[in-house]
Structure formats: structure tokens, C-alpha cells
Amino acid sequence: NAGVTQTPKFQVLKTGQSMTLQCAQDMNHEYMSWYRQDPGMGLRLIHYSVGAGITDQGEVPNGYNVSRSTTEDFPLRLLSAAPSQTSVYFCASSRRQTAYGYTFGSGTRLTVV
Amino acid sequence: GNSVTQMEGPVTLSEEAFLTINCTYTATGYPSLFWYVQYPGEGLQLLLKATKADDKGSNKGFEATYRKETTSFHLEKGSVQVSDSAVYFCALSASGQAGTALIFGKGTTLSVSS
Numbered sequence: 105n106a107g108v109t110q111t112p113k114f115q116v117l118k119t120g121q122s123m124t125l126q127c128a129q130d131m132n133h134e135y136m137s138w139y140r141q142d143p144g145m146g147l148r149l150i151h152y153s154v155g156a157g158i159t160d161q162g163e164v165p166n167g168y169n170v171s172r173s174t175t176e177d178f179p180l181r182l183l184s185a186a187p188s189q190t191s192v193y194f195c196a197s198s199r200r201q202t203a204y205g206y207t208f209g210s211g212t213r214l215t216v217v
Numbered sequence: 218g219n220s221v222t223q224m225e226g227p228v229t230l231s232e233e234a235f236l237t238i239n240c241t242y243t244a245t246g247y248p249s250l251f252w253y254v255q256y257p258g259e260g261l262q263l264l265l266k267a268t269k270a271d272d273k274g275s276n277k278g279f280e281a282t283y284r285k286e287t288t289s290f291h292l293e294k295g296s297v298q299v300s301d302s303a304v305y306f307c308a309l310s311a312s313g314q315a316g317t318a319l320i321f322g323k324g325t326t327l328s329v330s331s
Contacts, residue, residue, distance in 0.1 A: 137318045146306065146323035147261075162318065194260060196319070205251055206310075206319055208261040 106130050110195050110209035117185040117216045125180040125212050127195030135198040136178040137206070140164065140191040147194065153178055154200075185216045219244045223307045223322035230297055230329050238292040238325045240281075240307035248311035250274075250283055250290040251319070255304045264292075264305070297329045 111126045129136065137152035149162030153172040167189060169181040178197075182189060192213050196206040224239040242248065249268045253261040265274030270285035279294045290307060307322040 135318070139321075144323065147319075147321040149318050149320070152318040196261075205263040205266050207263075208253075210260040 108195055108197050108207050108209035110193075110212050112212060113210065115212060115214050117182070117214065119185060119187060119216060121185050123182050123185065125182075125193055125195075125214070127178045127180065127209060128176050129178075129195075129197040129207070130176065131197060131199075131207065132175060133197035133207070134175070134200045135206075136172065137162070137196050138168070138170065138178070138180045139194045139196065140189075141194060141211075142191050150180065150193075182214075187216045190214060190216045219248070219309060219311050219320050221307050221309055221320055221322040223305075223325055225323070226326040228325060228327045230327070232299055232329055232331050233296045234329075236292070236294040236297045236301075236327065238305055238307075238327070240290045240292065240322060242288050242290065242307075242309050244288075244309055244311045246311055247285075248309040250281070251308045251310070252279070252281055252290070252292050253306040253308060253321075255306065255324075257303070261306065297327070299329050299331050302327055302329045 108129045138150040139147040141147050148164045151170040153159045159170050192211050194211050195209040198206040220243045222241050251266045252264040254264045255261050265276040267274040267283035273282045281290050281292045304324045304326050306324045308319045
């Protein structure tokens with residue numbers, strides 16, 4: 105049981121490049137979400153999904169796109185990378201009964217130069 | 218809207234000292250409350266949780282009680298160890314804004330010295 109798998113673990117991009125951060129879970133969780141972690145800011149919600157085909161914006165969605173074509177996968181797309189998107193990105197998943205808590209991936213450290 | 222406020226760090230303690238990290242929340246309805254821990258260079262791990270008023274979550278010697286009257290969920294440990302050095306996040310999950318995704322506090326860094 106792998107849990108939540110994020111790839112890549114590290115990435116360096118040039119300003120203006122695009123890329124996709126991958127997230128997959130094998131727990132059949134309905135809920136998935138993306139966060140970014142910045143020093144002194146805690147974790148801020150970028151986008152979330154309550155099931156396949158359903159996504160919505162969180163606190164800081166600008167510059168990011170998501171889709172949820174399957175229950176297992178929830179990729180995060182950076183459309184045109186900017187230095188302000190330098191951050192550590194975490195994907196998380198949960199059962200519909202979120203009282204059980206979310207399971208987090210190990211993160212992707214992204215640097216935009 | 219829903220929000221979480223936790224005490225700012227860093228918190229520096231000697232081994233075997235008592236730990237309290239304060240956390241208060243604002244939420245509509247009846248949220249579930251969580252403490253997550255992040256060790257250096259790692260992702261977040263669920264430390265403990267409570268889903269209704271007066272529930273006490275506990276794990277690895279840490280405890281927190283869901284206090285609806287004071288909207289608080291303070292984290293405590295009677296005797297900290299060097300291995301407890303980490304960043305601790307208080308979080309809530311409530312229906313409303315952002316669906317039921319977790320809303321986090323900004324985190325509190327704990328440093329324990331021997």
C-alpha cells in the first residue's frame with residue numbers, strides 16, 4: 105500500500121516554462137487536494153477535488169490548473185512558471201469522512217529561476 | 218470563514234520539559250480538529266485528531282482536547298524528547314469554504330535540546 109505518491113521530488117524550472125506535478129493515491133479516497141508550503145505561511149490550499157470530474161479552487165489557485173479524470177490521480181499543472189511559485193507542494197487525500205484525517209505525499213520541491 | 222490560529226514559534230525547550238502549543242479556530246458548524254507533525258525534510262504526518270466537543274486525541278505522549286466553548290485545541294506533552302523536534306500544525310476540516318479540505322495554522326517550530 106503506497107499511500108500518496110508525488111513525482112518528481114525536486115524540479116527546477118525557468119520562468120515561463122510549464123510542467124505537471126503528479127499525484128496518485130491507491131487508497132480509493134474520494135477527496136484529494138493540493139497545498140503549497142512557504143516559510144511563515146503554513147500550508148495554503150491551491151485546488152481540491154471531492155471526486156472524479158469535480159474540482160474547485162482553494163485559497164491560492166492563480167497560475168495553477170487541475171483535473172480529476174480518475175479517482176486515483178490528481179495532477180497539478182503550472183501554466184507559465186513564475187519565481188513566486190517557488191515552493192514545496194504537497195498532495196493529500198482523504199476518505200469522504202474527513203474525520204479520519206488526510207494522508208499526505210512526501211512533497212515536491214519546486215524552484216523557478 | 219474557517220480559520221486556524223496557532224502560537225508563533227519557535228518554541229525552544231530542554232529535554233523532559235512540559236510542552237503546550239496553543240491553537241484556536243473559527244468555523245461554522247462542527248469541525249474535526251487535527252494536529253499534524255512535520256519532521257525535517259519530510260511530509261506531514263497525522264499526530265492526533267478529535268471529531269467532536271470534549272473529545273481528547275492522543276498519540277506518542279501528545280494530547281489535545283476539543284474545547285468548543287473556547288474554540289481551542291491546544292497540544293500538550295508532559296515530557297518532550299529531542300526526537301520531538303519538528304514543526305507542528307493545527308488544522309480543521311469543516312464543510313463550507315474549500316469543501317472539506319484541511320485549513321491549517323501557520324505552524325509552530327519546536328526545538329528540544331538535551
